[in-house]
Amino acid sequence: MLPLVNLVVFIAFVVFVHLPALNSQVPDKGGLIILLLVA
Numbered sequence: 879m880l881p882l883v884n885l886v887v888f889i890a891f892v893v894f895v896h897l898p899a900l901n902s903q904v905p906d907k908g909g910l911i912i913l914l915l916v917a
Contacts, residue, residue: 896912
């Protein structure tokens with residue numbers, strides 16, 4: 879269970895860090911693609 883928790887925290891951190899850049903440069907679909915790549 880620990881690796882799963884670490885993965886969720888990592889994804890949430892990446893999304894939180896890159897969210898302003900995604901909102902200003904790329905539409906929501908770009909963010910979804912990045913999430914899929916990260917996952």
